[in-house]
Amino acid sequence: MDNATEGSAVGATIGVTKTLLLALSIICIGTVIIRVNTKATRQASFGARAPAVASRLPFGFGVTLQLIRQLGANTVLEWTQKILDVPGRTVELRMVGVNIIWTDSVENIRAIMSTQSESFGKGETYHKIWSSLMRDSILTTDGHEWQVNRNHLVPHVGKVRPTDYEVTERHIRNLIEVFSDEKPHDTLDQMNRFAIDVVSDIFYGSSTNTLRTNDQSLRDAIQRHKNVNTWRMVFGKLGTSIPPDREACKVIDTYLAEVVNNFSLENSESLEERDRKAQTMLGALLAQGVPNKVLKDQLVAVAVGGRDSVAIAATWALYELVRHPDILHELRAEISTTVRSAKPPNPSQLGKMTLLNGVVQETMRLHSSVGMNSRTALKDTTLPTGGGSKGTSPVGILAGTIVVMGLDSVHRRPDLFGPDAHVFDPHRWDNKWKPDPWTYYPFNRGARICLGKSLALMEVKFVLCRLLQAFNNIEWVKKVGEEVVVVDVKKEEGIQTKMAFNTKPAEIVWLRFRK
Numbered sequence: 001m002d003n004a005t006e007g008s009a010v011g012a013t014i015g016v017t018k019t020l021l022l023a024l025s026i027i028c029i030g031t032v033i034i035r036v037n038t039k040a041t042r043q044a045s046f047g048a049r050a051p052a053v054a055s056r057l058p059f060g061f062g063v064t065l066q067l068i069r070q071l072g073a074n075t076v077l078e079w080t081q082k083i084l085d086v087p088g089r090t091v092e093l094r095m096v097g098v099n100i101i102w103t104d105s106v107e108n109i110r111a112i113m114s115t116q117s118e119s120f121g122k123g124e125t126y127h128k129i130w131s132s133l134m135r136d137s138i139l140t141t142d143g144h145e146w147q148v149n150r151n152h153l154v155p156h157v158g159k160v161r162p163t164d165y166e167v168t169e170r171h172i173r174n175l176i177e178v179f180s181d182e183k184p185h186d187t188l189d190q191m192n193r194f195a196i197d198v199v200s201d202i203f204y205g206s207s208t209n210t211l212r213t214n215d216q217s218l219r220d221a222i223q224r225h226k227n228v229n230t231w232r233m234v235f236g237k238l239g240t241s242i243p244p245d246r247e248a249c250k251v252i253d254t255y256l257a258e259v260v261n262n263f264s265l266e267n268s269e270s271l272e273e274r275d276r277k278a279q280t281m282l283g284a285l286l287a288q289g290v291p292n293k294v295l296k297d298q299l300v301a302v303a304v305g306g307r308d309s310v311a312i313a314a315t316w317a318l319y320e321l322v323r324h325p326d327i328l329h330e331l332r333a334e335i336s337t338t339v340r341s342a343k344p345p346n347p348s349q350l351g352k353m354t355l356l357n358g359v360v361q362e363t364m365r366l367h368s369s370v371g372m373n374s375r376t377a378l379k380d381t382t383l384p385t386g387g388g389s390k391g392t393s394p395v396g397i398l399a400g401t402i403v404v405m406g407l408d409s410v411h412r413r414p415d416l417f418g419p420d421a422h423v424f425d426p427h428r429w430d431n432k433w434k435p436d437p438w439t440y441y442p443f444n445r446g447a448r449i450c451l452g453k454s455l456a457l458m459e460v461k462f463v464l465c466r467l468l469q470a471f472n473n474i475e476w477v478k479k480v481g482e483e484v485v486v487v488d489v490k491k492e493e494g495i496q497t498k499m500a501f502n503t504k505p506a507e508i509v510w511l512r513f514r515k
């Protein structure tokens, strides 16, 4: 072949390749347009669309960047309160690879949690991402699998036994010992140790004892895992291709396997201890011959479900108390007139304290541990309101759509809780006042209501009561270099909320306890 012929052959090949690429691009774009239109037509056939959050960048980049920015600045709560200020309190976030419906409409939340709960679940993506930590447990499953898990847990997690008070008191004493050194403590970290020590003791029959030992492997592994998975969730389905923290998975699995393998009634310290262990969740499920894999699913559910949430509630409560010295003073008085000694309160005394109850409920109103909760539509369905120009039409929801419920956002709505909705006022709970149940859900509602609610309330009230009995002075401090400075609560701005798997303080809450 001479040069000229060779050149024209190469030119022809380039021409053909260009044409093929062009055709391929047209087919791809066409397919996307057809799919988007088909989806839109399907959705329009049974409901309207919620207003989309405005963005300057196309293809979902703008909103994705906005969300990432808000997550980084710990301003998701404030941002969502702003974007949800539309007639139907429901918006659509069109992001890269995923469209999310965000709502703090009471009607919509009620539908998701209760009246239409069979249409919404954790969904496939949530399971794929979170099963690396929470396995096939109650926390990641839907339908029959969820029901089987719930049946395993209900007899053990759904009630508080007298021995649970004794176990909790044992770990509170460890916590008091830690706080007694008069040094500033990262309160959430210590509360987190306390909470996992209590649940492991109650449900496994052997405590992680993280307040007394240096072995923090399980706690650290759970935390590392949560951090990675929170980011995987931001990317929806795409997040399933980002690997989890495999090293952390291994640590958790080994820990749970050891708990199961080492369970023994023989080395109990006393007959009472032996009886208690036999009646723990692990003891009872082992006696029923439940397979190891299912056992480990239940163990991880109580460790993850019962750890951060309790620790976060107790930490926010202490934080609010130190910021409101008058309430702290009143609470001390209530405790001393009710308990009348330095002894632990008995269950009836604990239940009787109105202000203590108000402090805990009010803390969870302003800072619920799960401040935003999500569900995936398991089939094509609708939400009662938020669609169309007036925001009153039912919103069409396609199967697979993620719906985020802004729970903290509802709890702070002035139209529901009054103009002082943002103010910490435990006295609003006086005289057995209760909000409309569908406007207050720190423990969720409906079929998937928190199984550990009674235990959680007992733990948080008990630990607050005992800490106030043990320490006459609790100071909120900040570390400035080597120096420890007491915070002037009148001048200091509040700590922001960090939205991740849970809703926790965005900064370390340093508290110093003095007797």
Ligand code: HEM
Pocket: 138, 139, 150, 153, 157, 199, 301, 302, 303, 305, 306, 307, 309, 310, 313, 368, 369, 370, 373, 374, 441, 442, 443, 444, 447, 448, 449, 450, 451, 452, 453, 455, 456, 457, 460
């Ligand atoms: C103040 C402490 C607590 C708070 C605020 C809290 C809150 C919640 C919330 C909001 C849910 C629903 C999660 C969802 O829908 O995705 C939930 C579920 C659950 N919680 Fe709690 N929780 C607390 C303590 C506990 C404790 C101590 C345990 C047990 C040891 C526990 C066990 C569970 C379980 C097993 C579920 C799953 C229920 C289901 O899906 O059917 N929680 N909790």
